[in-house]
Amino acid sequence: MxxxxxxxxxxxxxxxxxxxxxxxxxxxxxxxxxxxxxxxxxxxxxxxxxxxxxxxxxxxxxxxxxxxxxxxxxxxxxxxxxxxxxxxxxxxxxxxxxxxxxxxxxxxxxxxxxxxxxxxxxxxxxxxxxxxxxxxxxxxxxxxxxxxxxxxxxxxxxxxxxxxxxxxxxxxxxxxxxxxxxxxxxxxxxxxxQPVDYGPTPFRNFHSWFELDDFDGIVRGSWLQLVVGLVDMNPWCNIPL
Missing domain, CATH: 3.60.10.10 (Endonuclease/exonuclease/phosphatase)
Incomplete structure (x- = not known):
């Protein structure tokens, strides 16, 4: 203009x-x-x-x-x-x-x-x-x-x-x-x-852990024993490993 x-x-x-x-x-x-x-x-x-x-x-x-x-x-x-x-x-x-x-x-x-x-x-x-x-x-x-x-x-x-x-x-x-x-x-x-704070890191993982025997089993067992106070109603968030 x-x-x-x-x-x-x-x-x-x-x-x-x-x-x-x-x-x-x-x-x-x-x-x-x-x-x-x-x-x-x-x-x-x-x-x-x-x-x-x-x-x-x-x-x-x-x-x-x-x-x-x-x-x-x-x-x-x-x-x-x-x-x-x-x-x-x-x-x-x-x-x-x-x-x-x-x-x-x-x-x-x-x-x-x-x-x-x-x-x-x-x-x-x-x-x-x-x-x-x-x-x-x-x-x-x-x-x-x-x-x-x-x-x-x-x-x-x-x-x-x-x-x-x-x-x-x-x-x-x-x-x-x-x-x-x-x-x-x-x-x-x-x-x-836009400050973003994701809070404390909830989990730490080392590549060497994947070489341990039955590492997958430890993760699955820990997941099945986990008890939380809130349930996410989103079905995609409740799929077991």
Whole structure:
């Protein structure tokens, strides 16, 4: 979209409390919208570029200075290298933490592309940018690829989250997830903090035990002698070994 009015932005958000920044599309491509809750993200300044929207803010819950980058990288190799250079300069000069998100229009290795040509030189420039900026590529759970063509013959991992290491100290359980794409060519991605505690380990097993005589019999006998206070009504959970 070349123009983004306030009513359109409100239709994307869950409440009337929001702020936003917008970079318009150019020649039928691009276009970036960033929306945030001012009660949690206190904006200090915004930088609007051709291929990015940058919001420098304070994460109020932590009192943490964070620079958010929302990126829609161009297709051309030279334009992408110029973009990496501009973003690199902002990241290394910022004293707080950084979160980069969006469509980077580039892959890091040939395993992130299927059905189309892999350009090793472009990937090297992208990897060098990530290394020089000292960024962490957040692992994404779910489907391996985030983009596919309309015929389902080409796949790429173009969308990702890149963060500075300091954020991992505040959010040690930070992870990414690839969602369903429905009619879109890109799958949405979400960055979440999801601590998981499975409790104490209920059983420990050593491979050497399998070499003991009648090991199977010991396990079966122990299982049959086990008495529990709760019965799982799921028949699949009550099948004897």
């Amino acid at each position: 070349e123009v983004m009015d306030l009513l359109s932005v409100r239709s994307f958000w869950w409440s009337d409390s929001f702020m936003h920044a917008f970079s318009p599309s150019r020649v039928g491509s691009g276009g970036i919208l960033a929306v945030w809750n001012p009660h949690f993200i206190s904006q200090k300044q915004m930088i609007i570029g051709d291929w990015f929207v940058v919001v420098e803010a304070v994460w109020t819950r932590l009192g943490l200075d964070v620079m958010f980058f929302v990126i829609y990288a161009p297709q051309g190799a030279v334009c992408k290298r110029n973009l990496w250079a501009n973003i690199l300069e902002m990241v290394v000069s910022f004293l707080g933490e950084c979160i980069l998100m969006g469509d980077f229009n580039e892959v890091r290795d040939e395993l992130e592309r299927l059905g189309s040509r892999f350009n090793s030189m472009n990937a090297r420039y992208f990897n060098d940018f990530i290394e020089y900026a000292d960024l962490v590529d957040v692992p994404l759970g779910g489907p391996k690829f985030t983009w596919s063509d309309r015929w389902g013959s080409k796949f790429s991992k173009l969308n990702r989250f890149l963060i500075t290491e300091g954020l991992l100290h505040n959010f040690p359980h930070m992870t990414g997830l690839v969602l369903e794409k429905n009619l879109l060519d890109h799958r949405p991605i979400i960055l979440i903090e």
